[in-house]
Amino acid sequence: MRGRSQAAWTRAAQLVAGGFLAVKLGTLLVNALTFPRLQGGPRPKDKPAPADLSDVSLLIPARNEARNLPHTLPGFLAQGAGEVLVLDDHSEDKTAELAREAGATVLSGQPLPPGWHGKPWACQQLGAAASGDVLVFTDADVTWQPGALAEAAAYFRESGADLMTVWPQQDNRAPGERILTPLVDDVLLSLLPWPLLAVPTPEAGAANGQVMMFRRACYDALGGHAAVRAELLEDVMFARAVKAAGGRLTLILGGGAVRVRMYRSYAESVTGFSKGLLSFHGGQRALLPASFALHLLTYTWPWLSGQRLLVAAGLLEGLAVRLLTRRTRPADLAEVLLTPLLPLLALPVYAQAARREVVWKGRVYAQDVPQGSAAQEAE
Known part of the structure; x- marks a missing residue:
């Protein structure tokens, strides 16, 4: 038996x-x-020059990013965007100083209001300050190769999407960061079939906050990042909000054109x-x-x-x-x-x-409270 x-x-x-x-x-x-992919690499001689990016705002929320910005900010500034804005979110290192020295426009973050999480509030301020019709929010640890923004913007415009995520290639180097970090790719690529993004249901959506490209009209219609002000998984929730409002969503793999070193x-x-x-x-x-x-x-x-x-x-x-x-x-x-x-x-x-609580970049967030409750800072 x-x-x-x-x-x-x-x-x-x-x-x-x-x-x-x-x-x-x-x-x-x-x-x-x-699944579509950015090609990256040198532009062939017979390929048309990239479209004008003067209407594109490249927006970077930054909190204690002094170790990343010297490596990534030159790539941001070389993309040809109409403006590059860095939001210094009460950093305790030389984030703001390094960004100004590199030539970026630096905004000083306002105090975190009750009911907001840190990154959505930083992005909300960036969105309000930006002048472009295309808003590209990208993390400070993301590396953009030459021409990557032009290629991504061209695909975005052709797709007719209201929100596009570029899924960066993982740039793992040390043994410790190779253990878990690659799982972020596995979760996306083995659990979400790309054609499912066309299904109008909000649950059939995903996004990666490391690179999110919005049409300004859609972003403003949703109230900007206020739509996800108290979400720890704000990128995915924003994607679902876009679909719930009748917007279109797409994703593209960064290949070697957009890379990220998430954790070290x-x-x-x-x-x-x-x-x-x-x-x-x-x-x-x-x-x-x-x-x-x-x-x-x-x-x-x-x-x-x-x-x-x-x-x-x-x-x-x-x-x-x-x-x-x-x-x-x-x-x-x-x-x-x-x-x-x-x-x-x-x-x-x-x-x-x-x-019951999680800690991220010096801030403590409760996980058992409804949206709109206060996030506490431990700085």
């Missing part, structure tokens, strides 16, 4: 893990065929991912252990129990994500070997996400 029960449990586990992997691999195949250690990755994980699960804490168990069953259990086919499918998924995002350097491909351990390595993310 015990042997039968164990065999039945094994078959059930195989079906759940195998079904989950089949869905993810199928989604990756669809995205490999349909395992600890930074844990903190960064934990702040949005509960919101990603609809604010339902009960879903966190269920999600963890599903991933443990899909990726770690097959490795421990010798389910070779499932292990191979999990490794294939990780490889496919890297091929799709053009992360094919040996060190990038070697990250795939961590796949069976990822659920265990992500356990601290789930533990932090279950807390």
Whole structure:
């Protein structure tokens, strides 16, 4: 009897893990065929010069970004945008000084009002100060290669979208940042088929706050970032708000044209991912252990129990994500070997996400209060 029960449990586990992997691999195949990509690289001689970008405002919220701006700001300024605005959000380092020295227009952030989270408030101020008809919000840790903004703006205009996200290529360097950071690509590319963006339902939407390009009319109609003033997952919520208002949404992969170095250690990755994980699960804490168990069953259990086919499918998924995002350097491909351990390595993310409060860039945000309640600062 015990042997039968164990065999039945094994078959059930195989079906759940195998079904989950089949869905993810199928989604990756669809995205490999349909997901648009920025090409980057030198412009061919027979290709027309990029369109005028004088109506484009490049907007950068910056809080304690002195380590990033010297590397990324020259790329922002070289894109040819009509204006480049940096919002110094009460930084305690030389963020404002470095941005001014580089030639950007620097705005001093106003105090955080009750009911607002830090980044939406910084972006709201940038949007109000910008003069362009196309608003491009980009994080200070994103690197834009020459011509990337022109190519992205051209695709944006041709698409007819009201909001477009450029999904940057992950620029992982140190061993610690290679552990969890690549999961941001896996979540998008293996769970959301790109054609689903055309479905009008708001739930069929996604965005990445690292690069968000708006048509000014749509942005203003929604009230700017006030629409997501108290959201920890403000990018995804903004995408859903756009679709709920009847707007069009699209995404494009940055390839090598737009890159980002999100976190520089395992600890930074844990903190960064934990702040949005509960919101990603609809604010339902009960879903966190269920999600963890599903991933443990899909990726770690097959490795421990010798389910070779499932292990191979999990490794294939990780490889496919890297091929799709053009992360094919040996060190990038070697990250795939961590796949069976990822659920265990992500356990601290789930533990932090279950807390009543999250901390990000010196600010403490409650996770159990409705939108419009106050966010407290710990500075």
